[in-house]
Amino acid sequence: MVFLRRGRAVKVTVGVLVVVGVVLLLATHTNHVPDLRAPRALMSKVKENVEYLDDKNGNFEPAEIPTRTGPGEGGKPYQLPPHKQNEGSQSVSEYGINMVVSDEIAMDRAIPDTRNPECKHWQYPSDLPTTSVVIVFHNEGFSTLMRTVHSVVDRSPPQFLKEVLLVDDFSNKASLKEPLEDYISRWNGKVRLIRNKERAGLIRTRTTGAEEARGDVILFLDAHCEVNKNWLPPLLAPIYRDKHTMTVPVIDGVDHNTFEYRPVYGAGSNFRGIFEWGMLYKETELPPEIERTRSHKSEPYKAPTHAGGLFAINREYFLSLGAYDPGLLVWGGENFELSFKIWQCGGSIEWVPCARVGHVYRGFMPYNFGKLAEKKKGPLITINYKRVIETWFDDKYKEYFYTREPLARFLDMGDITQQLELKKRLECKSFQWFMDNVAYDMVRKYPELPANLHWGELRNAATSQCLDTLGHAAPSLMGVAHCHGFGNNQLIRLNMEGQLGVGERCIDADGQGVKLIFCRLGTVDGPWQYDENTHVMLHKRLGKCVALHPQNNQLILLPCDPINNYQKWTFAKITPK
Ligand code: UD2
Ligand code: MN
Secondary structure (H helix, E strand, O other): OOOOHHHHOOOOOOOHHHHHHHHHHHHHOOOOOOOOEOOHHOHHHHHHHHHHHOOOOOOOOOOOOOOOOOOOOOHOOOOHHHHHHHHHHHHHHHOOOOOHHHHOOOOOOOOOOOHHHHHHEEOOOOOEEEEEEEEEEOOOOOOHHHHHHHHHHHHHHHHHHHEEEEEOOOOOOHOOOOOHHHHHHHHHOOEEEEEEEOOOOOHHHHHHHHHHHOOOOEEEOOOEEOOOOHHHHHHHHHHHHHOOOOEEEEEEEEEEOOOOOOOOOOOOEEEEEEEEOOOOOOEEEEHHHHOOOOOOOOOOOOOOEOOOOEEEEEHHHHOOOOOOOOOOOOOOOOOHHHHHHEEEEEOEEEEEEEEEEEOOOOOOOOOOOOHHHHHOOOOOOHHHHHHHHHHOOOOHHHHHHHOOHHHHHHHHOOOOHHHHHHHHOOOOOHHHHHHHHHHHHHHHHHOOOOEEEEEEEEEEEEOOOOEEEOOOOOOOEEEEEOOOOOHHHOOEEEEEEHHHHHHHHEEEEOOEEEEOOOOOOOOOOOOOOHHHHHHHOEEEOOEEEEEOOOOOOEEEEEEOOOOOHHHHHEEEEOOOO
């Protein structure tokens, strides 16, 4: 487990070379080239490795900071006193974040070190690339934005931090005008601010940030983050080794109400980013194939995709990939676009357990898409997904997306000629290659989808109402409601294997009624059979049919009666609005 730079190898003694040989052999043997120098305590297998350490290498672990007390210190939750709670709730509706709480907490508070203890021992080269941390923001709260900046400046070795580049996506809050400029002047130019002249959305604003950045590496963060101890070197080292590698930190949670800092999972667990066929982002445990090749749980590992907000990449490499597809609008899908592009066109993505960053997950999106959304008809995020899959998926896989999101077929995604040209010019590999070599564990959870036999609103013949999730999250009872023709909670699909689905959820039934449930991972079949002639929906396992109770309007299963209108259902067409 050695991180060796070519130039330095000449200096080492013959004895050391033998050890290096053994190590390299081991590495090729396991078909796994480790990224970082192993924790020294764990090196005994290959002898002490002190020889490889030249004095310029280091682990960049900062000194312990004396514990402070105060609101939110140590990542503890903070509760407002009663007389401030009202104001607090109001700020949540404005920002999706309790800004009154945030304002009470020091902008340079301490947070718990959530890393695997091994992380303290990794050694990194001394000449890692310089970094521009790029933070795009639109109407974010001042203290959360500045807490992000403080954490970056305070927890990054200064020689690797070229700058923090703030890119304002046309915010209109007074606190983000002069007060922001005044505040960042304390960093004497290390923190730079540029502003969009009109709203561009987060995706295009990130591309602007990349173009303007001055560091070798660009590292994107959301505007409500707190980076954890010694987060930067582990993200830079894999890029230093191979500049076609993009790196991703592990994202811890910061509560939007109390600012409690919570590790997303224990230091011993590792997950990686995947997606389901409706292009919802998911995470899954490291597959055994990868786990087997690893000698340390704190080592970086390859991952098919990432959540989107937080990652580092060589700036020129990012720009050579065309940055983000400029046709993507505002928010969503850009994480997939970049991931497929990187993997299929010869690069790779690594998740880095020793880099932890806290992120405030908001309950809702506090901003609207403004004029950017008016220009496009149809749900903007699905349009983004469509651009991405039409560019990067093979035909077979495109069908899975349209099976899961049938309305997407009718959406206008704009022109993707340039994206297809880029794919050709860079001689990118097929999506099948990506599925076979990178995301091979995905089908274990999200198998290839059988086609839909029917989809649309499921209308009852007696009341003309439609089956509806009623906006409830699974698991919950399904109901009926006035048919609205927009799809969403009323867009029901029945596939060839008898699975009834709505969005990413499935429908089943028991003695209590018809239920919205979590689909059983790894399966695509279900208990349903629809009779196109009699219009009954049979639950094969229970041998009964879906009926609407004439008195209480609830859904129940009854012995099938094809004459009874309360048991008759038709799939009615939905067209995108
Ligand atoms: C996630 C990502 C986010 C982005 C998004 C999909 C994480 C932790 N977050 O949603 O980075 O990839 O998925 O696109 O992975 N912003 C603008 N202009 C806008 C809208 C947002 O500059 O028009 C800024 C916003 O202030 C924030 C960043 O973009 O700094 C991300 O937006 P978000 O925090 O609302 O996205 P999030 O975390 O829900
Ligand atoms: Mn965010």
